[in-house]
Amino acid sequence: MKHLPLSSSASTTPISTNLSILSTSKTYNIHALIMDSFCSHALSIAVNLNIPGYYFYTSGAGILAYFLYLLTMHKTTTKSFKDLNTLLDIPGLPPISTSDTPKPLLNRNEKIYENILECSVSMVKSAGIIVNTFESLEPRVIKAISDGLCVLEGPTPPIYCLGPLIAPSSNERSGVEEAVPECLRWLDLQPSGSVVLLCFGSLGVFSMEQLKEIVIGLERSGLRFLWVVRNPPTQEHSLAVTAQPEPDLDLLLPSGFLDRTKERGLVVKSWAPQVAVLNHDSVGGFVTHLGWNSVMEAVCTGVPMVAWPLYAEQKLNRVILVEEIRIALPMNESENGFVSATEVEKQVRELMDSKEGNSIRARTTHVQNDAKATVREGGSSLVALAKLVESWKPC
Template identity: 65%
Template sequence: MEDAIVLYPSPAIGHLISMVELGKLILSQNPSFSIEILIATAPYNTGSTTPYINRVSATTPINFHHLPTVSLPLQSSSPHHETLAFDFLRLNNPHVHQALLSISQNFTVHALIIDGFCTPAMSVAADLKIPVYYFQTSGAYCLATFIYLPTIHRNTTKSFKDLNNTYLEIPGVPPILATDMPKPILDRTEKAYENVLNTSIHMPKSAGIIVNTFESLESRVIKTISEGLCVTDGPTPTIYCIGPLIATYDGAGGGDGGKHECLMWLDSQPSRSVVFLCFGSLGLFSKEQLKEIAIGLERSGHRFMWVVRSPPSEDQSRRFLAPPEPDLDSLLPNGFLEGTRGRGLVVKSWAPQVAVLSHDSVGGFVTHCGWNSVLEAVCAGQPMVAWPLYAEQRINRVLLVEELKLALPMTESDYGFVSAAEVEKRVRELMDSEEGKLIRNQAEAKRKEARAAMSEGGSSRAALAELVRNWKGSMS
């Protein structure tokens, strides 16, 4: 029988893209493997996954297995998207079991690779005697924080939200403000906290942890994890840093299937003159916040491209559904679009981010600090302004601002609101100041290191080769 590796991502587009890129990477180095990806059909907004899957299916020999739809019980009313995802993926276990059995009829499955949300599938793989590997879709910095969580949990009875002005001392990383931990785990009485803690306990029990990063980007924390300092109650599995894995878009997406209109607009702008603002597939702002961003951009005097999405729905029954296309005239200040015409472009809902970041006209990136976006910026050599919104993004901000010196921080009020003056200030600093220049130089250095890591003989290639040797060892 042929040999297969099965990948099982949680359904959000960011997780799916990372997992598909991992599958492509494995195939590029080891075309004898068959890559099988399980797709769970989520009852909530996961981003534009269908067009992406269709594109991948048409261009790569990766097999997608769409699992049957699962209905969530009515009591799944948590305010946290993450709780919904955990509940949904737990209910998917019978379908995962059936899919693995089906694949095993034609292939010898040497590994099941899951992300953190798919932890419930570990028991399924154990029943079928399939080794489980975790794929950490965020970086090693975040991995250290999560696998150290059980130790923090044992050492305090307080929730992170109640540890005001307390810094967490986590091996290998700068101190993190307790209230900067991801929102779903700020309250230890919440179901989301219980789910994440459970994942943190299970990750070190896997056959290995694959991380979407590269050694020279996070060398200190990778060394700390590998020395076993983050898991205090048992051995640490081997860590495989095989990144940066980023999606490679061709820049298509225009109405006629050609080049996206925003790329054509960038073609007409001076080199390194445009600030790009984009906040991920789930990053939404209130109408008030959108207006502050607009005023700040206008006052900055700089050229900009800004991807705008509709504010989150106030209708609780629609809070996890995709927002409608934004009505720019009602969301932005009167006269803004006309007043910034020529030097600014507002793009509705989506832009081909990889192509934009690598465009010669773009000279800076205001980002929500999602790890895919961070790696895309690193690979393009773009300096950043860090404006985290959800998930582990506040942890990523600490890494980018304090450790790597790749970003300036966007300063928020106590309520998470950012003023127009702050937007104006950070855009000017990024594009004009000496500090912005230092960050730009550091970004260019990391771009070269990222390329070296993925080249023949690079650290990420070596880690992948070691991982494959382990799988091939299990074949003999």
């Protein structure tokens, strides 16, 4: 079976043209079209060509449940989420505050809200949904979705939990051994499980004021840390959506901080090999923005988290990971999203040295073992993959 790259741009014309040509070709036999969850218009093309269309949902089952239940929530009120002050009762999930709603969904009168709602409706009409999670990680919400509790108008398509799906590092892909980064050499010198990693994905950035609070909190904590720092956001972009110059740590961080913490801390400019760092024996905790790829990496390496959401669906992930899966502590922010130095200090200490932190650590190790089991022979993710492939075969 050949996998063919097709355009996934906003325009569906390239997809339609390519599929039309390939569907009549004697060289290729198209069994299915798999599309990103926001390429909803591509489903109609697959249907017109009598090709089963599947969505690949890159977040977890908890966020999928929220997404599928969106139409029901939309019909129960005429107000926008931003104007509500209530808890949302979504099947399979803990109560979700409307304040944790992803920003694009806050105002129902905006076009982006309408587009996301259309995606939700389209997804229900697909032949199936592939999800980057595994059954034992989110059993309650996976059952709720499978039982049809999240889609009240019509049947729910089958879901295939194939996770954890983690991209290999660049040297694993190329087979070329690369020089060991400084941060990994530094970790080699640290005691086992003693270091807190602070890393916030490819887009996460902080203001100068917030960076200073992190500095104070880390210094007061007395803990060992590895912190990836980027330049603050610009007036044009609140996230690191464009290439950035290398940060000047002497300008960004308070005077003397690097010298005072040089025996127990390392600040890395812009980027670190996150998977390799999380796999290192010295790392015992992870302060993260809760992007789902980072969550999966932490799960697979058995590293407990402090949940500091920044954008997209990450506030919802915090609720799920803290209250439902119980492998993270929450970083609590003010109404304007600011986190104090006291909160930074408190949560990293709690994670690394407290009864609750030890409980989360043990739970994370248990989940890590489950993750490994899912991809062994007879594991739930391999079974789901076999079912997915079987569904592609003609009747």
